[in-house]
Amino acid sequence: MALGFLRRHYLVIAITTVLSLLASFALLKILPPTYSADVKIMLGTTSKAAVVQPQPPVQDEPPLDMESQIEILKSKSIATAVIDKLNLADDPDFNGKASPLHGAVDAVRRLVGSAPQPNAPSMDDLLDEFQRRMNAFRIGTSTVVEVDFSASDPNRAAMIANAIVKEYFDQQLKADANEHRTITAWLHDRLQDLGNDATATERSVNELKSRYNIVSADGRFMDQQQVTELTNRLVAVRTRTASLMTRLNRFDDMLATSSADMTIDRVAAVSDFSPAELSGNVNPPDGLSLSNSNSTLIINSLRQQYLDNAKREYEYSAKYGKDHIAVVNIRATMKSIRQAIVDEVRRLADVAKHDYEESKQQQQEIEKQLAQAVVRSQDTRAAELSLRELETSAKSYRTLYDTFLQRYMGSVQQGSFPIAKARVISAATPPKKKIKPKSIVLMALGLFGGLALGGGLGLLAEVKDRSFRTTDQVEDRLRLPCLSVVPLLKRGEVDRFTKKATVNAVSKVEPDSSPRMVTRGPGTCWAASAMPTSRFAESIRSLKVAIDQDPSPTSRKVFGLTSALPNEGKSIIAASLAQLIANSGKRVIVVDCDLRNPSLSAMLAPDASTGIADIVLGGCQLADAVWTDPLTRLDFLPGTGAMLRDTSDILGNEQMRKLFEQLRAAYDYVIVDLPPLAPVVDARAISALLDSFVLVVEWGRTPAEVVEHALNTAPNVYDALFGVVLNKTNMKALKRYANHFGDYYNHKYYARYGSVMAE
Numbered sequence: 001m002a003l004g005f006l007r008r009h010y011l012v013i014a015i016t017t018v019l020s021l022l023a024s025f026a027l028l029k030i031l032p033p034t035y036s037a038d039v040k041i042m043l044g045t046t047s048k049a050a051v052v053q054p055q056p057p058v059q060d061e062p063p064l065d066m067e068s069q070i071e072i073l074k075s076k077s078i079a080t081a082v083i084d085k086l087n088l089a090d091d092p093d094f095n096g097k098a099s100p101l102h103g104a105v106d107a108v109r110r111l112v113g114s115a116p117q118p119n120a121p122s123m124d125d126l127l128d129e130f131q132r133r134m135n136a137f138r139i140g141t142s143t144v145v146e147v148d149f150s151a152s153d154p155n156r157a158a159m160i161a162n163a164i165v166k167e168y169f170d171q172q173l174k175a176d177a178n179e180h181r182t183i184t185a186w187l188h189d190r191l192q193d194l195g196n197d198a199t200a201t202e203r204s205v206n207e208l209k210s211r212y213n214i215v216s217a218d219g220r221f222m223d224q225q226q227v228t229e230l231t232n233r234l235v236a237v238r239t240r241t242a243s244l245m246t247r248l249n250r251f252d253d254m255l256a257t258s259s260a261d262m263t264i265d266r267v268a269a270v271s272d273f274s275p276a277e278l279s280g281n282v283n284p285p286d287g288l289s290l291s292n293s294n295s296t297l298i299i300n301s302l303r304q305q306y307l308d309n310a311k312r313e314y315e316y317s318a319k320y321g322k323d324h325i326a327v328v329n330i331r332a333t334m335k336s337i338r339q340a341i342v343d344e345v346r347r348l349a350d351v352a353k354h355d356y357e358e359s360k361q362q363q364q365e366i367e368k369q370l371a372q373a374v375v376r377s378q379d380t381r382a383a384e385l386s387l388r389e390l391e392t393s394a395k396s397y398r399t400l401y402d403t404f405l406q407r408y409m410g411s412v413q414q415g416s417f418p419i420a421k422a423r424v425i426s427a428a429t430p431p432k433k434k435i436k437p438k439s440i441v442l443m444a445l446g447l448f449g450g451l452a453l454g455g456g457l458g459l460l461a462e463v464k465d466r467s468f469r470t471t472d473q474v475e476d477r478l479r480l481p482c483l484s485v486v487p488l489l490k491r492g493e494v495d496r497f498t499k500k501a502t503v504n505a506v507s508k509v510e511p512d513s514s515p516r517m518v519t520r521g522p523g524t525c526w527a528a529s530a531m532p533t534s535r536f537a538e539s540i541r542s543l544k545v546a547i548d549q550d551p552s553p554t555s556r557k558v559f560g561l562t563s564a565l566p567n568e569g570k571s572i573i574a575a576s577l578a579q580l581i582a583n584s585g586k587r588v589i590v591v592d593c594d595l596r597n598p599s600l601s602a603m604l605a606p607d608a609s610t611g612i613a614d615i616v617l618g619g620c621q622l623a624d625a626v627w628t629d630p631l632t633r634l635d636f637l638p639g640t641g642a643m644l645r646d647t648s649d650i651l652g653n654e655q656m657r658k659l660f661e662q663l664r665a666a667y668d669y670v671i672v673d674l675p676p677l678a679p680v681v682d683a684r685a686i687s688a689l690l691d692s693f694v695l696v697v698e699w700g701r702t703p704a705e706v707v708e709h710a711l712n713t714a715p716n717v718y719d720a721l722f723g724v725v726l727n728k729t730n731m732k733a734l735k736r737y738a739n740h741f742g743d744y745y746n747h748k749y750y751a752r753y754g755s756v757m758a759e
Contacts, residue, residue, distance in 0.1 A: 589669075
């Protein structure tokens with residue numbers, strides 16, 4: 001099947017492939033080369049020298065947002081600065097002069113006398129082109145960013161890529177300097193306010209000490225020791241209660257989510273509790289620590305099992321599909337693990353609730369004792385409370401002052417020593433190879449594209465071809481034998497042979513011959529007798545043998561040749577068959593019954609004034625209308641004389657039946673040239689007078705559906721059909737359609753026996 005398709009359409013596929021390859025080669029020559037240079041930079045905080053590093057650091061810097069930095073690299077501000085600094089408006093890549101097409105257009109303009117118009121691109125166009133050629137992306141999960149820039153010149157590509165990174169560093173330093181100036185100014189103002197507040201608070205402390213004569217070593221009255229102890233205990237129990245309440249809230253928050261919705265992050269939150277946090281005590285009992293530690297180990301183990309199953313579920317889903325039984329089982333296992341985690345968390349929550357209630361009750365008891373002690377020492381404590389408040393405020397202000405002073409000094413130092421938070425780890429160098437157009441890829445696309453297009457055109461031709469191409473198609477669709485495959489003749493060579501044969505025939509004609517002689521001349525009508533050893537004659541002879549060897553017991557003397565459509569060559573087949581039968585010594589007559597278009601009469605008897613219509617209508621006798629070929633003794637009855645009459649009535653006339661009885665008695669064979677079946681009904685009108693029909697079908701032209709429809713509308717003709725002749729066959733092309741027996745039609749086999757045909 002595939003080999004047959006290739007044999008039939010190899011020429012179209014080859015031409016399309018060659019044209020596609022030529023187009024790809026032309027694109028390689030037309031498209032300008034593109035080179036890409038890349039710079040690799042590492043983003044992040046660069047360590048500073050100890051002399052400028054604030055001691056100690058106030059806080060850790062937040063993690064670097066890589067995506068934001070990449071967007072800054074791609075921003076229009078950097079692009080605009082690079083375009084201005086490098087004057088890219090005059091660069092050929094940006095003003096469109098890098099393409100060979102631009103030079104060709106300019107040359108055409110110069111030839112026609114018009115100077116090329118300067119094309120100054122706008123800044124928006126420059127930015128669009130710059131951002132189209134520039135790309136920045138993160139390499140893996142690292143903090144390294146690669147900046148690429150493509151240009152038609154490798155040195156230009158490297159220069160622009162380095163300029164982008166340099167401009168990024170410059171803008172980063174400028175932004176950091178502005179930020180430091182703003183922060184330093186704010187710290188300076190805040191530092192002055194804190195210094196004033198600290199001084200005023202310390203002055204108030206000294207005044208209060210002098211007023212109440214507080215001279216104890218630790219600054220307190222001795223009768224307030226009990227209040228101090230109770231206060232310390234209350235602070236401790238409140239801390240423990242707050243810790244237990246926080247733990248209980250976290251457990252409640254986890255249990256608020258169903259086991260099916262509990263994410264692995266919530267499980268991780270449980271596993272992050274220390275045994276002390278699980279118990280709510282700084283120094284919990286050994287048994288409690290061991291129990292909660294075991295719970296933590298259980299949750300960690302379940303979490304690890306969940307992560308392992310989640311990984312397996314992802315891998316199996318990608319490999320076998322989401323609905324695979326293994327994936328479903330893993331999901332069920334994950335669900336049970338989540339439920340086990342929820343159960344363990346619920347148990348811990350119950351323990352936490354019990355501990356919280358116990359600690360809260362203890363806190364209430366200590367608060368009650370402390371309130372009683374405070375009431376007892378209220379008078380003596382008033383001064384101490386005021387003093388401690390002032391001391392606390394003074395200490396807080398002084399601590400804040402020192403902290404802000406340290407930050408202020410660090411900010412001043414950093415502002416005087418700016419360092420970019422990135423560094424180049426690989427500068428751009430001129431690339432040696434272009435990235436596009438890739439010759440191999442483009443030529444491969446041209447090759448496979450041409451093959452695909454050629455195959456598509458061939459397939460389209462196959463789909464649109466609804467005609468008969470092989471004898472198997474004829475026999476399968478029409479349920480009729482294919483009697484002969486008649487080759488297509490070359491008109492020039494046929495005319496040369498038939499003209500020579502006509503000259504020889506005229507020289508042999510006696511002067512006193514009958515005046516109604518068939519006209520001989522060049523043309524395919526006489527090809528069978530003029531080229532008796534040709535392949536065309538052999539195919540007509542095959543039809544004659546099929547008629548002679550007909551096993552049917554009924555008489556088949558009267559044959560009608562018809563076709564589905566006009567111009568399928570039925571008249572030529574009729575004349576050629578009659579010539580070969582006449583050469584064998586049989587008495588044969590050709591009757592032109594195509595009364596509306598008597599093309600055979602125009603070829604054999606163009607001067608005939610009477611014909612079959614005149615005989616039927618009583619205008620003349622048969623002997624007065626018959627024309628004869630003096631060489632083959634072939635008789636011919638023209639179809640003239642019925643142009644203005646109803647031809648179907650003439651062909652179905654009773655006199656027509658009598659005429660055919662007369663022909664049966666006088667001749668061995670009567671060959672009737674009938675009109676086509678589709679346009680007119682004449683063939684059906686005369687079908688009762690004929691013994692059988694031969695259907696002529698033009699190879700590769702007549703649609704099979706038309707032939708089938710024509711035969712279905714003429715059942716009397718179809719029932720009497722003897723067979724089909726496949727006419728005007730391109731024998732070279734036929735070999736490509738006859739997959740299994742294509743060599744049967746090989747020309748060299750016929751040439752070996754002298755059957756040279758003009759085709």
